[in-house]
Amino acid sequence: MRWALLGEVVFAAMTTGIGAVVLFALGVRGWSDHADARKAGGANVLGLGTAVISFTLCVAMVGVGIWVIVAK
Amino acid sequence: MDLSVLVPLVVVTALFFDFTNGFHDTANAMATSIATGALRPRVAVALSAVLNLVGAFLSVEVAKTISGGLVDDAAITPAVVFGGLVGAIVWNLLTWYVGLPSSSSHALFGGLIGATWVAAGGDAVHFAKLVEKVLVPAVAAPVVAGVAGALATYLAFRITRRATASKTPEGFRVGQIASASLLSLAHGTNDAQKTMGIITLTLISAGTLAPGSGPPTWVIVSAGLAIALGTYLGGWRIIRTLGKGITDIGAPQGFAAQTSATAVILTSSHLGIALSTTHVCSGGILGAGLGTPQAKVHWSTAGRMLLAWLITLPAAGVAGAIAGLVAESGTVGTVAVAVVGVVFACAVFAMSRRDAVGAHNVNDIPVEPLEPAPAPGGTR
Numbered sequence: 001m002r003w004a005l006l007g008e009v010v011f012a013a014m015t016t017g018i019g020a021v022v023l024f025a026l027g028v029r030g031w032s033d034h035a036d037a038r039k040a041g042g043a044n045v046l047g048l049g050t051a052v053i054s055f056t057l058c059v060a061m062v063g064v065g066i067w068v069i070v071a072k
Numbered sequence: 073m074d075l076s077v078l079v080p081l082v083v084v085t086a087l088f089f090d091f092t093n094g095f096h097d098t099a100n101a102m103a104t105s106i107a108t109g110a111l112r113p114r115v116a117v118a119l120s121a122v123l124n125l126v127g128a129f130l131s132v133e134v135a136k137t138i139s140g141g142l143v144d145d146a147a148i149t150p151a152v153v154f155g156g157l158v159g160a161i162v163w164n165l166l167t168w169y170v171g172l173p174s175s176s177s178h179a180l181f182g183g184l185i186g187a188t189w190v191a192a193g194g195d196a197v198h199f200a201k202l203v204e205k206v207l208v209p210a211v212a213a214p215v216v217a218g219v220a221g222a223l224a225t226y227l228a229f230r231i232t233r234r235a236t237a238s239k240t241p242e243g244f245r246v247g248q249i250a251s252a253s254l255l256s257l258a259h260g261t262n263d264a265q266k267t268m269g270i271i272t273l274t275l276i277s278a279g280t281l282a283p284g285s286g287p288p289t290w291v292i293v294s295a296g297l298a299i300a301l302g303t304y305l306g307g308w309r310i311i312r313t314l315g316k317g318i319t320d321i322g323a324p325q326g327f328a329a330q331t332s333a334t335a336v337i338l339t340s341s342h343l344g345i346a347l348s349t350t351h352v353c354s355g356g357i358l359g360a361g362l363g364t365p366q367a368k369v370h371w372s373t374a375g376r377m378l379l380a381w382l383i384t385l386p387a388a389g390v391a392g393a394i395a396g397l398v399a400e401s402g403t404v405g406t407v408a409v410a411v412v413g414v415v416f417a418c419a420v421f422a423m424s425r426r427d428a429v430g431a432h433n434v435n436d437i438p439v440e441p442l443e444p445a446p447a448p449g450g451t452r
Contacts, residue, residue: 005344006208010216013339013347017220017332017356018227020251024331025231025324028243032235058247065254065334068342069261070130 020061027054074403078150079278081410083271085157087298088417090267092164093176094124094302097263099310100173100333100353101255104326106434107315110245111252113306113431119249120256121304127260128268128296141201142181147192150274152184154406155191155396157270158413159183162395163388165420171309171317171429172380175348176263181206182388187396189389210381213347214355217336221359225328229365232324241323248323251331258338259349260299267295308429314354316437317373319361329353329360351381 030050037044102116111119160179167174181202188196232240268287275281281288287295315321321329333356340347354377361369395413398405 002204006212009340009343009345010212012343013216013336014220014223016339017217017335018224020331020335021224021328022227022231024244024247024327025228028240028247029232029235031243032232032239035239036236058250061335062250062254065338066257068338069127069254069258 016061020058023054023061024058027051027058030054075150075278077403078154078399078406079274079280081406082150082154082157082274085154085161085410085413086267086270086274087294089157089161089164089176089180090264090295090298091302092161092168093263093267094121094299095305095307096164096168096173096176096302096310097259097349098303098307099314100349101252101259103311103314103353104321104330104357105245105248105252106311107321108241108245108248108323108326110248110323110326113308113311113434116252117304117306117431119253121300123253123256124260124264124303125296125300127257127262128264128292128299130257130261131265140181140205142198142205143185143188144192144196144198147188147196148184148277149191149400150277151399151406152187152191152396153270153274154399154409155187155394156180156184156392158395158399158409159186159388159390159392161413162391162416163384165417166387167380167384168307168309169420169424171313172377173310173314173350173354174377174380174384175210175350177266177348178206178210178381178384179388180266182385183392183395185385186389186392186394187399190393190397191400206385209345209347210351213336213351214358214381216340216347217333217352217355218359218362220332220336221329221356222363223359224332225325225360225363226365228324228328229363244323244327248327248330251327251334255330255334255337255349255353256303258334258341260296262341262346262349264295264299267298268292271295306431306434308431308434309424312429312434312436313373313377314357316435317370318354318357318377319364319367319369321357321360322364325357325360325364325367328363329356332356332359 030047033047034044098117098120102120105111106113106116160183163179185197268291271291272287276283333353336352361367395409399409
């Protein structure tokens with residue numbers, strides 16, 4: 001049994017699994033904050049920036065996912 | 073044994089296994105999206121079917137061995153493959169009927185091990201490989217996915233707890249569609265190729281194809297269509313168990329469970345250890361339930377699911393052994409197994425009609441209602 005590989009897989013899988021969700025949640029939070037500010041007639045640049053960066057990274061993760069599938 | 077009867081029978085049986093694999097595993101990709109309303113049931117299974125079909129064409133790097141090294145390949149004859157496939161189909165149909173998610177790959181391995189054992193003896197089974205490739209990953213998969221799902225759900229709630237109520241579920245539902253689509257694509261690539269590999273290697277062993285040949289176009293197309301058709305028909309009974317039977321799933325939990333499971337599957341596969349999609353997705357949903365503040369997990373359903381996982385390999389093995397033993401006796405035995413198999417499949421389908429589960433009632437709760445889980449922003 002290749003325990004070292006299994007450990008590596010467990011660590012990497014958990015990191016990406018939790019990381020992807022956290023990233024998207026940050027985007028949702030940022031987008032929501034920005035939408036609230038707009039409703040009040042203003043803007044939340046930090047929220048918008050967080051949303052744009054988070055969602056862009058999520059799209060990139062989807063791209064990597066497709067690459068992993070196709071490259072097999 | 074008359075190969076002109078056996079080989080077409082193996083091809084048809086492999087395609088039927090592919091079909092059951094499709095409808096058995098639709099739940100893995102789509103159960104949470106259907107449960108949270110991110111996708112309407114029919115749209116979800118149609119999307120998953122199309123992506124499974126596309127996935128089947130993305131790569132033709134089919135398996136070099138039928139069993140993945142779990143048994144001695146020299147002992148694998150078309151009759152053994154036939155017995156193994158019958159064993160896997162029997163187990164897939166039974167677990168589908170009772171609405172329990174179980175691994176189609178483990179069922180196939182179990183069936184092949186059972187059929188090989190009776191044909192060539194216990195020495196032909198590589199037990200060390202069995203532990204390394206099946207048993208350890210089977211334990212690791214739900215634990216990894218469960219912990220990832222629980223932590224991801226907890227963090228998603230923490231991050232979005234002060235977010236606007238209407239935006240949060242909407243955002244998570246969109247994310248769910250992306251991760252479910254990715255998982256469907258991966259499923260089509262992996263599982264349709266498994267069937268392509270079985271058919272191709274059987275045709276090579278019968279001399280129909282030259283050694284080292286890749287799958288002919290008709291094999292690729294028929295395997296892709298079989299898994300897509302199975303996916304489209306939707307294993308509604310299992311979708312209901314995963315979506316509504318384990319825990320109450322709102323959009324954040326559904327997204328966290330689905331996305332963490334997809335990431336775990338793709339990462340582990342890329343690094344060289346293939347974890348069962350069924351075990352990972354089920355573990356992710358269980359974890360999402362545990363990670364939700366005040367949410368309840370329906371442990372009786374989770375326990376039944378765990379039991380099904382434990383007995384998948386031996387149960388499919390016994391069925392595969394019996395089918396293989398009879399099929400090894402000659403053409404009459406092979407045809408007899410095929411007839412009994414068809415009658416069994418028809419009986420299971422007929423029994424399932426008595427309490428039919430479909431797109432219309434897939435979101436009905438099959439067990440006693442759970443306490444609704446809170447949602448960030450105060451709405452569900």
